[in-house]
Amino acid sequence: MSKIIVGRYIPGNSLVYKIDPRGKLLITILFIFVIFLANNPITYAIITVFCLAAVFATRLKVRVFWDGVKPLIGLIFFTSLLQLFFMTGGKTYWQWWIFTISSYGLVNAAYTFIRFTLIILISTVMTVTTMPLEIADAMEWLLKPLKIFKVPVDKIALVISIALRFVPTLFDETLKIMNAQRSRGADFNDGGLVKRAKAITPILVPLFIHSLETAIDLSTAMESRGYRGSSGRTKYRVLNWSKYDLISLFYFIALVLLLLIFRNH
Amino acid sequence: MTISNAIEFKDVTFTYPESKAPVLKKINFKVKKGSWTALIGHNGSGKSTISKLINGLLLPDKDSGSVITVSGMNLNSENVWDIREKVGIVFQNPDNQFVGATVGDDVAFGLENRGVPRDQMVQTVKKVLSDVGMLDYIDAEPANLSGGQKQRVAIAGILAVEPEIIILDESTSMLDPSGRDQILKIIKRLMSEKKLTILSITHDIDEADMADNVIVLNDGKILAQASPTEIFSQTEMPRQIGLDIPFVDKLIYKLNQLGITIPKDVQTKDELKQYLCQLNSKK
Numbered sequence: 415m416s417k418i419i420v421g422r423y424i425p426g427n428s429l430v431y432k433i434d435p436r437g438k439l440l441i442t443i444l445f446i447f448v449i450f451l452a453n454n455p456i457t458y459a460i461i462t463v464f465c466l467a468a469v470f471a472t473r474l475k476v477r478v479f480w481d482g483v484k485p486l487i488g489l490i491f492f493t494s495l496l497q498l499f500f501m502t503g504g505k506t507y508w509q510w511w512i513f514t515i516s517s518y519g520l521v522n523a524a525y526t527f528i529r530f531t532l533i534i535l536i537s538t539v540m541t542v543t544t545m546p547l548e549i550a551d552a553m554e555w556l557l558k559p560l561k562i563f564k565v566p567v568d569k570i571a572l573v574i575s576i577a578l579r580f581v582p583t584l585f586d587e588t589l590k591i592m593n594a595q596r597s598r599g600a601d602f603n604d605g606g607l608v609k610r611a612k613a614i615t616p617i618l619v620p621l622f623i624h625s626l627e628t629a630i631d632l633s634t635a636m637e638s639r640g641y642r643g644s645s646g647r648t649k650y651r652v653l654n655w656s657k658y659d660l661i662s663l664f665y666f667i668a669l670v671l672l673l674l675i676f677r678n679h
Numbered sequence: 680m681t682i683s684n685a686i687e688f689k690d691v692t693f694t695y696p697e698s699k700a701p702v703l704k705k706i707n708f709k710v711k712k713g714s715w716t717a718l719i720g721h722n723g724s725g726k727s728t729i730s731k732l733i734n735g736l737l738l739p740d741k742d743s744g745s746v747i748t749v750s751g752m753n754l755n756s757e758n759v760w761d762i763r764e765k766v767g768i769v770f771q772n773p774d775n776q777f778v779g780a781t782v783g784d785d786v787a788f789g790l791e792n793r794g795v796p797r798d799q800m801v802q803t804v805k806k807v808l809s810d811v812g813m814l815d816y817i818d819a820e821p822a823n824l825s826g827g828q829k830q831r832v833a834i835a836g837i838l839a840v841e842p843e844i845i846i847l848d849e850s851t852s853m854l855d856p857s858g859r860d861q862i863l864k865i866i867k868r869l870m871s872e873k874k875l876t877i878l879s880i881t882h883d884i885d886e887a888d889m890a891d892n893v894i895v896l897n898d899g900k901i902l903a904q905a906s907p908t909e910i911f912s913q914t915e916m917p918r919q920i921g922l923d924i925p926f927v928d929k930l931i932y933k934l935n936q937l938g939i940t941i942p943k944d945v946q947t948k949d950e951l952k953q954y955l956c957q958l959n960s961k962k
Contacts, residue, residue, distance in 0.1 A: 547780045579780040582822035631775035640792040650787035
């Protein structure tokens with residue numbers, strides 16, 4: 415049995431876990447826009463404090479968030495350094511060929527760094543405390559207005575939930591196929607780029623066939639259980655707003671107000 | 680009018696589009712309401728095709744005069760959905776029939792399709808899960824369940840929509856012996872509690888031995904339809920078409936070969952045990 419957790423959901427029961435996934439998803443998306451409201455040291459300090467408070471409210475280990483930031487650390491430094499060396503204006507401290515370090519550059523590099531890190535942190539808070547299934551439900555809820563434009567939201571939701579349900583199953587199957595090929599002498603970790611790409615064929619082809627067969631079986635099973643398209647279906651899983659959602663809403667409104675007040679100081 | 684037959688096949692012929700010869704040739708059989716019927720036959724004899732014909736996943740050949748009647752309705756393309764309401768199928772692979780992301784979701788899938796209101800759905804899901812002994816797993820994800828547990832969830836999903844007929848399409852073939860015994864016990868209990876008709880399509884001879892009635896299928900034709908004792912006591916017929924027979928019948932056959940004649944009325948394990956003990960004390 416596999417122990418993989420889809421996405422990177424880590425079970426827990428702190429305050430952040432009790433917030434409705436729809437609220438979390440909305441706030442996370444809005445946060446990315448709100449962060450651009452910050453334009454001076456005070457607003458950046460405010461938004462950093464608010465974000466760190468959210469991180470600590472999850473009561474998870476710092477390591478979890480470090481793991482979230484780590485894969486993007488190269489990009490963060492690259493962008494910050496670009497700002498640092500190519501931004502001119504204000505006092506110039508150091509200059510060589512096309513590189514300059516100026517006061518504007520320093521400040522902007524720091525802002526970019528903070529902005530990036532905060533966006534990653536807040537999205538990590540979201541993915542780590544929300545089950546993929548809940549995220550899918552939240553996405554379905556957000557997509558609902560698209561029904562006006564005849565977007566088949568119910569079908570998309572079913573597709574997402576089936577896709578999520580099959581992630582661990584297909585992962586298990588992939589491991590099984592890899593082990594079976596290994597026992598016949600396949601080598602997946604050696605050789606150059608071309609050789610490794612070729613070694614993937616004996617995994618991909620059976621996996622592809624397996625997925626198609628599973629899809630046929632599953633559709634037969636669904637049909638024989640009375641599935642005939644999304645119309646007229648009721649929903650078993652529902653999301654409920656709670657008082658915790660009010661807390662998160664006020665928290666977010668407070669953040670936006672503070673940012674607006676201190677913006678032009 | 681009371682309907683005494685849950686399923687009736689009359690001259691049913693079926694050909695798969697890509698093959699020339701029909702898989703089923705003029706099949707005739709009846710399954711009595713409230714009975715457990717086992718359908719046995721070797722690989723490729725057309726067993727699984729029959730289950731798909733019963734709930735209209737496949738339709739018999741046109742102009743072949745085929746008539747399929749399921750709980751009093753003649754199956755045609757208009758009432759397929761009404762018939763699917765009456766028939767629940769548990770398929771072979773427990774992984775490939777699990778639709779929901781959790782146990783509760785999966786059991787509710789059939790109810791969602793029928794537009795059942797949510798409050799009622801929550802109650803039904805709990806009830807049927809406790810019927811199959813899986814209530815503790817209501818929020819579990821399929822990846823964390825064993826094959827036997829998944830099949831129990833599949834049974835619960837079918838019970839939730841209260842069908843009249845349950846078809847077990849080799850449902851126990853991918854399970855280990857203990858998983859299989861559990862499933863069969865649950866089915867047996869539910870069958871008497873809820874007055875269900877069971878059609879089990881199987882390779883497993885012990886499963887067939889539990890049935891009231893056995894239909895033997897060979898190359899798309901019905902070879903015999905009788906009680907399991909009648910079928911398995913004629914040791915030659917199952918052997919000729921490559922079928923195994925239950926352990927007790929095998930033992931009786933071997934003892935007969937060794938010159939120990941076992942009377943015809945000795946049929947179950949206990950009867951054989953008693954008879955052999957008596958035979959021993961007589962000596």
